[in-house]
Structures are given as C-alpha cells and as structure tokens.
Amino acid sequence: MGTMANRVKSVNENRVESLSKGQLFGAIFGVVAGVIIFLLPLGLDKKANAVLALSAWLLIWLIFRPIDSGYTGLIFILFLTLLKFPPASIFTWFTISPGWFQISAFVIASTMVRSGLAKRFAYTLMYKLGANTVPRFLFISVVVVFLMILLVPSPTALIAITFPLAIFVAEAWNLPKRSEQKKGVPPLALVAFFLLILCGQAGTWVKTGFSLNLLTMALSRVDIEWLDWFVLAAPLVWAFGFLAVFLVLKVFKPSKNVTAPKEILKTKFDELGPLTNKEKGVLAVMLVVLILWITESSHGVSTGWVALGAMCVFALPKFGIFKNFDEAISSINWSVMFFITALSAMSTVLNSSGASVVIKNALNVIQPDTVTGYYVLSSLLGTFATSIFGINMMQGVFIPVFVEWSQVLGMSASHGLLAVWLPSVLGGSLIPVLLPSVLFAWTFKYKGERLFTFGDGFKITLVAYAAFYVVAIVSQMTYWNLF
Incomplete structure (x- = not known):
C-alpha cells in the first residue's frame, strides 16, 4: 500500500503543469503578432520580414514563458536554420x-x-x-x-x-x-x-x-x-x-x-x-x-x-x-546559454537581413540635437528598450544607432556607448524574463516559495531607476568632462 502511494505521489510530482491563462494568452499572442508583422508591407524582402516576425514571436514567448526559455531559444534557432542563415551568424555566441x-x-x-x-x-x-x-x-x-x-x-x-x-x-x-x-x-x-x-x-x-x-x-x-x-x-x-x-x-x-x-x-x-x-x-x-x-x-x-x-x-x-x-x-546552465544564443542570433540576423533598418528609421525620428538631450534620451531609451526588447536586441540593433548619434554630436565613442549601456543593464530587470541573470534568480526559493515576484521586482526596480537617473544623467555631464 505504501509503495503504491509513493508511486502516485511520484506521478503527481512529475506531471507536466498545465498552462496558466497568462501563458496561454502569451502563446497565442506571440504567434498572432508574428503572422501580422510578416504580412505587413514594410518594404522588405520576405526573409527580412520573416526575421522581424520571428523576433517579435521570440520576445513575446520569452516574456510569457509558455515553455522553458531554453526551448524557445532552440525553436528560434531552428527557424533561422530553415531560413538558411549561415551557422556563423546563428551560433555567433559560441564563436566569440x-x-x-x-x-x-x-x-x-x-x-x-x-x-x-x-x-x-x-x-x-x-x-x-x-x-x-x-x-x-x-x-x-x-x-x-x-x-x-x-x-x-x-x-x-x-x-x-x-x-x-x-x-x-x-x-x-x-x-x-x-x-x-x-x-x-x-x-x-x-x-x-x-x-x-x-x-x-x-x-x-x-x-x-x-x-x-x-x-x-x-x-x-x-x-x-x-x-x-x-x-x-x-x-x-x-x-x-x-x-x-x-x-x-x-x-x-x-x-x-x-x-x-x-x-x-x-x-x-x-x-x-x-x-x-x-x-x-x-x-x-x-x-x-x-x-x-x-x-x-x-x-x-x-x-x-x-x-x-x-x-x-x-x-x-x-x-x-x-x-x-x-x-x-554540469555546472553550466545550458538552458540559459541557448536562451542567450537565440537573443544573440536575433540581433545578428536582424542586421544581416536588413530588417533592422525598420527599427533604425523609427529611432532616427527622435534623434537628439544636443549632448544633454543625448544623455537624457539614451538613458531613458536604454532602460525601457531593454525592458521591452531584451538586452541582446539593445546591443546589436539599438546601441550602434545611439553611438552614431553621439559621434554626430562630437562625443567620444566611449562616452556615447556607456551612456546607453549603464542604464540598459538596469532596464533588463524591469521585465524579469529578458535578462538571463533575472531568469536564473527566479530559481531560488525560501520556504518553498520564490524569493520575489514580478510585482515585487517591478516596484523595487522603479525605485532603483530614480537613483540611477539622478546619478547617471548628472554625473555623465560633469564627471566625464574631466577626461
């Protein structure tokens, strides 16, 4: 009798959990958003349109997590392979x-x-x-x-x-x-x-x-x-x-x-x-x-x-x-590594296919014309673009555009890069599923419960933003002028 009870308990513990309403919504929303973007007349070829559509699907699924983020990353990599992108552009993360x-x-x-x-x-x-x-x-x-x-x-x-x-x-x-x-x-x-x-x-x-x-x-x-x-x-x-x-x-x-x-x-x-x-x-x-x-x-x-x-x-x-x-x-978290590989591949193929032109053109509409404007705008966009699109998209697509802006304004490349990068790292904590470190932190528990929830993280991060902007925007315009 005891053995049978243990077997039932084991089966219950190993049973695959059903999707929550939020996960189910995210799963459907990701697919629908991808299809809509693919069909939009953006002036790109079909391959570039497909990359934009897949990128939207990837980000939405990473946010709602209907399946493990590592599996989502592998599916994205598979689609890029079917689109015949060269392995060097898909697996860039493992070559650098x-x-x-x-x-x-x-x-x-x-x-x-x-x-x-x-x-x-x-x-x-x-x-x-x-x-x-x-x-x-x-x-x-x-x-x-x-x-x-x-x-x-x-x-x-x-x-x-x-x-x-x-x-x-x-x-x-x-x-x-x-x-x-x-x-x-x-x-x-x-x-x-x-x-x-x-x-x-x-x-x-x-x-x-x-x-x-x-x-x-x-x-x-x-x-x-x-x-x-x-x-x-x-x-x-x-x-x-x-x-x-x-x-x-x-x-x-x-x-x-x-x-x-x-x-x-x-x-x-x-x-x-x-x-x-x-x-x-x-x-x-x-x-x-x-x-x-x-x-x-x-x-x-x-x-x-x-x-x-x-x-x-x-x-x-x-x-x-x-x-x-x-x-x-065995101490390497390969799920996180495939998650990062997919995000890295996303930024690479967006550029190589020409799909990133759509994003670049949209950004250039708000290009600042003063150094002060650059510090303020790059900090805000660096934070919230990372929160929405993920840190690798920020690196591969957004940051090069921002650095070009800084050079037009006569700023040094290092100042232009760091002004965006420092708040971008913080921005990855606002939606705690797009930054691998946050995803990993969610695995820790205290008395059988997560240490924090999305709501906790959102509230604490917003307070931290206030501290960062006071330091970053003011200090960048004063401290960096010493060099």
Missing part, C-alpha cells in the same frame, strides 16, 4: 570571446562555491561589518557585491553565490513565507531583488565584469581598454548603489524588528576556520586571471579566452574541485 567568457563564468562560480572561498569572502565581510539588519545588509551588500565581481566575472555567477547568503540571513531573521505578508514588499523580496540589481550593475563597472560588455563593444565597433572602462563606469555605478539604498529604505521602510542575531553571524564566521590549501590555490589562479584581464592591451589575449583557461585549470581533477571534467561541465 564573450560567449566563452559567460560559459566559463559558470564553472568559475561553481569553483568559488565548492572551494569555500566565496562563502569565506562573503561571511567575513558580513560579520566584520555587522550586517544584522535590513538597512545594514543593503549597504554592506553594495560593498560585498562590487568587490566580489572582481573574483566572480559574471552577474549570473555572482547571483549563484550571493542569493544563498540572502536565504541564510532570512533564516537567521526567521522571516515568514512571502505569501504570509499581505501588504507591501516582503523584506526578503526587497533584499533579494536589490541584490539582483546590484549584481547586474556590478557587472558593468569593469570591462570584464559582464561578458555582454565585451559583446556590446564588438557590435558597436567601440574599443575601450579595461582601465578606461573602469575609470569611466565604476564611480557612477558605486554612487548608484549607495543612493539606491537610501531610496529603497525611504520608500519601503522595512520593519526595525527584522534583525539577525550577531551570535549567529559569529557562529558562521567561526565555522570557516583558517584558509585551506584549496582556497589558496583558487585565490592564486583568480589573482593571475585578474592581472591578465587588466593587462589585456599589453598581451592581446581576450578576456574570454583567459576565463576559458581558468575554467580548464579548475576542471582538472588534480586541482581538487571537480571529480572529473563532466562534473565541471
């Missing part, structure tokens, strides 16, 4: 340094976690700086995340390290489940989504901190050296991080009763013990990697290939992190 940088980042992140170095780095800072309340946690998380990005070269990978820390703190605070709070944004949702935004922004403050930084430069034909990117971007992002904390606390006012006893933080800190040989080895390799990233202009080896080299070293069984190479490869 940024693609392998992202792939390697998953293994590097797993290495940091498995070795215990990430936990040591995070817990030491949290304990030493006394992050036992929500305000302190938010302030200190700015420091922790922005320092850890140097050792963990990917926002997605950084999320894999910091979100378990947030869950531990929630347990220490003995927070209720999300569903038990009827009004307002739950403290854990506030902490979790703020961490998510910080991870994305941290990935923009150094050239190598976000593989999409490198792809953005390649597609925009703008080359910025590691140190120049750091000097131009880092002060703005750090300022944004701290200002966002003030606004978040002011707007959401988390309860002062939510605290984590210092004794628990001390216990976790004491459990770390002295630095192990394994941790020393990982730290040594990452310091070498960091030096190679900083000196890229001298030796000419792209940052992605340096990250791939680190992945190969960490994957060696003798290094003591993974039992074999298969175990190292």
Whole structure:
C-alpha cells in the first residue's frame, strides 16, 4: 500500500503543469503578432520580414514563458536554420570571446562555491561589518557585491553565490513565507531583488565584469581598454548603489524588528576556520586571471579566452574541485546559454537581413540635437528598450544607432556607448524574463516559495531607476568632462 502511494505521489510530482491563462494568452499572442508583422508591407524582402516576425514571436514567448526559455531559444534557432542563415551568424555566441567568457563564468562560480572561498569572502565581510539588519545588509551588500565581481566575472555567477547568503540571513531573521505578508514588499523580496540589481550593475563597472560588455563593444565597433572602462563606469555605478539604498529604505521602510542575531553571524564566521590549501590555490589562479584581464592591451589575449583557461585549470581533477571534467561541465546552465544564443542570433540576423533598418528609421525620428538631450534620451531609451526588447536586441540593433548619434554630436565613442549601456543593464530587470541573470534568480526559493515576484521586482526596480537617473544623467555631464 505504501509503495503504491509513493508511486502516485511520484506521478503527481512529475506531471507536466498545465498552462496558466497568462501563458496561454502569451502563446497565442506571440504567434498572432508574428503572422501580422510578416504580412505587413514594410518594404522588405520576405526573409527580412520573416526575421522581424520571428523576433517579435521570440520576445513575446520569452516574456510569457509558455515553455522553458531554453526551448524557445532552440525553436528560434531552428527557424533561422530553415531560413538558411549561415551557422556563423546563428551560433555567433559560441564563436566569440564573450560567449566563452559567460560559459566559463559558470564553472568559475561553481569553483568559488565548492572551494569555500566565496562563502569565506562573503561571511567575513558580513560579520566584520555587522550586517544584522535590513538597512545594514543593503549597504554592506553594495560593498560585498562590487568587490566580489572582481573574483566572480559574471552577474549570473555572482547571483549563484550571493542569493544563498540572502536565504541564510532570512533564516537567521526567521522571516515568514512571502505569501504570509499581505501588504507591501516582503523584506526578503526587497533584499533579494536589490541584490539582483546590484549584481547586474556590478557587472558593468569593469570591462570584464559582464561578458555582454565585451559583446556590446564588438557590435558597436567601440574599443575601450579595461582601465578606461573602469575609470569611466565604476564611480557612477558605486554612487548608484549607495543612493539606491537610501531610496529603497525611504520608500519601503522595512520593519526595525527584522534583525539577525550577531551570535549567529559569529557562529558562521567561526565555522570557516583558517584558509585551506584549496582556497589558496583558487585565490592564486583568480589573482593571475585578474592581472591578465587588466593587462589585456599589453598581451592581446581576450578576456574570454583567459576565463576559458581558468575554467580548464579548475576542471582538472588534480586541482581538487571537480571529480572529473563532466562534473565541471554540469555546472553550466545550458538552458540559459541557448536562451542567450537565440537573443544573440536575433540581433545578428536582424542586421544581416536588413530588417533592422525598420527599427533604425523609427529611432532616427527622435534623434537628439544636443549632448544633454543625448544623455537624457539614451538613458531613458536604454532602460525601457531593454525592458521591452531584451538586452541582446539593445546591443546589436539599438546601441550602434545611439553611438552614431553621439559621434554626430562630437562625443567620444566611449562616452556615447556607456551612456546607453549603464542604464540598459538596469532596464533588463524591469521585465524579469529578458535578462538571463533575472531568469536564473527566479530559481531560488525560501520556504518553498520564490524569493520575489514580478510585482515585487517591478516596484523595487522603479525605485532603483530614480537613483540611477539622478546619478547617471548628472554625473555623465560633469564627471566625464574631466577626461
């Protein structure tokens, strides 16, 4: 009898969930929108029209998720193959340094976690700086995340390290489940989504901190050296991080009763013990990697290939992190990688087919005629275009147009690119399904429930936008003039 009950339970657990009304609507809407766009007289050939139609379908399905985003990406890739696009344009992500940088980042992140170095780095800072309340946690998380990005070269990978820390703190605070709070944004949702935004922004403050930084430069034909990117971007992002904390606390006012006893933080800190040989080895390799990233202009080896080299070293069984190479490869989230591949292919084929001309012509209608107008317009469009069309569409289609505008106005290419790129990363958090890092963050749960919902994310992100625009638009017009 017990065996039969277990079988029934197993069948119920493995049963495919039916589509919600929203997912069903999105599935139908995506197909209908694609058909309508394909039939519109846009003055393009049928292949370009098909690319526009498929792109609309892809974005709508990624937003509503009637099926897993990885599967949606693979279907899109299949359609491009049937349209006879060359493999090099479809699988661009796997042929360039940024693609392998992202792939390697998953293994590097797993290495940091498995070795215990990430936990040591995070817990030491949290304990030493006394992050036992929500305000302190938010302030200190700015420091922790922005320092850890140097050792963990990917926002997605950084999320894999910091979100378990947030869950531990929630347990220490003995927070209720999300569903038990009827009004307002739950403290854990506030902490979790703020961490998510910080991870994305941290990935923009150094050239190598976000593989999409490198792809953005390649597609925009703008080359910025590691140190120049750091000097131009880092002060703005750090300022944004701290200002966002003030606004978040002011707007959401988390309860002062939510605290984590210092004794628990001390216990976790004491459990770390002295630095192990394994941790020393990982730290040594990452310091070498960091030096190679900083000196890229001298030796000419792209940052992605340096990250791939680190992945190969960490994957060696003798290094003591993974039992074999298969175990190292299993730490890569291939669903996310195919999701990114599809978005990358979308921007590539939009350009190669000529379909992007429609978007470019629409944008040129609102081209600004002053530098101030450029900073304001590029920040707004960078944010909300990313939210609607996705970060890869922003890179491959929108940003090159914006950079052309900046050059017409006499701005340097680096200033024109960063003015769009910095808010674009934040914009990917507004609709939490178009940025891979947000998609990945949704997999984390506390007491069987998601750390945050779409509604939580939307509210918190809008507050963060206010902080970013105060910093970005004002600072861009003053700080960057020093260079």
